Amino acid sequence: MTAGGMWDAWMMTAPDAVLEHAPRPAETPGPGEATIEVAGCGVCHTDLSFLHGGVRTRSALPLVLGHEISGYVRAVGPGVDPALVGRPVVVPAVLPCGECDLCRAGRRSICRNQVMPGNDRHGGFASHVLLPARFICPVPDAVLRRHDLWELSVVADAVSTPFQAVKRSGLAAGDLAVCVGVGGIGVYGVQIASATGAKVVALDIDDAKLEQARAAGAHATLNVRDSSVQDARKQVKRLAGELGARPFLWKIFETSGTRAGQELAYGLIGYGATLSVVGYATGKVELSLSNLMAFDAVAQGNWGADPLVYPELMQWIADGRIAVRPFVERHMLADINDVFDRAHHGGLMKRAVLVPA
Ligand SMILES: [Zn+2]
Numbered sequence: 001m002t003a004g005g006m007w008d009a010w011m012m013t014a015p016d017a018v019l020e021h022a023p024r025p026a027e028t029p030g031p032g033e034a035t036i037e038v039a040g041c042g043v044c045h046t047d048l049s050f051l052h053g054g055v056r057t058r059s060a061l062p063l064v065l066g067h068e069i070s071g072y073v074r075a076v077g078p079g080v081d082p083a084l085v086g087r088p089v090v091v092p093a094v095l096p097c098g099e100c101d102l103c104r105a106g107r108r109s110i111c112r113n114q115v116m117p118g119n120d121r122h123g124g125f126a127s128h129v130l131l132p133a134r135f136i137c138p139v140p141d142a143v144l145r146r147h148d149l150w151e152l153s154v155v156a157d158a159v160s161t162p163f164q165a166v167k168r169s170g171l172a173a174g175d176l177a178v179c180v181g182v183g184g185i186g187v188y189g190v191q192i193a194s195a196t197g198a199k200v201v202a203l204d205i206d207d208a209k210l211e212q213a214r215a216a217g218a219h220a221t222l223n224v225r226d227s228s229v230q231d232a233r234k235q236v237k238r239l240a241g242e243l244g245a246r247p248f249l250w251k252i253f254e255t256s257g258t259r260a261g262q263e264l265a266y267g268l269i270g271y272g273a274t275l276s277v278v279g280y281a282t283g284k285v286e287l288s289l290s291n292l293m294a295f296d297a298v299a300q301g302n303w304g305a306d307p308l309v310y311p312e313l314m315q316w317i318a319d320g321r322i323a324v325r326p327f328v329e330r331h332m333l334a335d336i337n338d339v340f341d342r343a344h345h346g347g348l349m350k351r352a353v354l355v356p357a
Pocket residue numbers: 044045046047067093157158
């Protein structure tokens with residue numbers, strides 16, 4: 001880790017290149033910053049988009065990727081509560097400034113001064129990371145009784161982002177929630193929707209992922225690999241009926257992060273529907289915006305989550321409404337290139353978390 005005052009790190013140096021092992025000198029936290037010793041860092045679809053999908057990081061390369069970070073605070077800079085040192089924490093994937101007009105308007109996740117680790121600054125595929133301390137979320141003891149710190153890294157995005165989407169959608173008990181794409185983020189979306197008391201229909205093109213979604217609380221599943229959008233819509237309507245949910249006012253969550261998933265999710269919009277776009281896909285979808293008008297429907301998205309939802313989210317994890325452990329798998333940070341490769345080729349059933357040696 002810090003042999004000779006060095007931090008272990010893996011850098012993205014160029015698109016499609018292998019990540020390079022590049023230990024770098026330890027840094028000292030400046031005003032408002034904290035040093036976190038990484039316990040785990042989740043591998044997100046967005047990391048793959050940076051490496052293989054032509055999406056550019058906001059900071060120039062080379063850059064340490066990774067924005068799903070948990071760990072222990074080891075040092076803090078001026079202006080940060082020294083009581084934070086030694087605390088186990090989760091670092092929200094979006095760290096707002098807390099001071100600007102957008103932050104004061106309650107729109108922290110789109111703060112233009114935000115820091116996203118592994119995008120604006122070096123991220124968590126490292127032994128240590130230096131970040132703004134203000135919105136780092138201490139992990140309550142009640143959560144640590146059920147979880148290891150490394151696995152809570154995925155709370156920073158894979159859990160918090162669908163949590164924010166469900167909250168913003170206004171999903172309520174008895175509603176129909178349709179989750180499109182239930183690998184990665186989606187399986188947490190299923191749990192959160194189900195724990196809200198909604199009837200949950202999970203859609204995917206992979207039977208194994210659908211089975212996992214059922215274990216996570218989906219009430220019905222549908223493999224849409226060979227279905228047209230019209231077919232899928234008919235099937236979902238049938239399932240809604242069987243589950244005793246309404247044929248309208250659906251809350252649709254796009255968590256596949258694929259163009260096909262986005263097309264399907266939009267095609268499911270009916271009367272009074274709310275579509276929440278959670279996954280990120282490059283590429284464009286052709287759609288009729290008039291459907292939003294004709295169906296009096298809403299389409300919205302959320303960029304990560306507001307750090308202020310974390311205390312409630314931690315409560316849900318503490319009391320078991322969200323189970324994190326069954327849907328993550330632990331890998332050594334040194335195996336990062338192999339793990340990225342497998343994630344890139346869809347070879348992982350669970351979210352991979354990289355743990356430093
Ligand atoms: Zn992510």
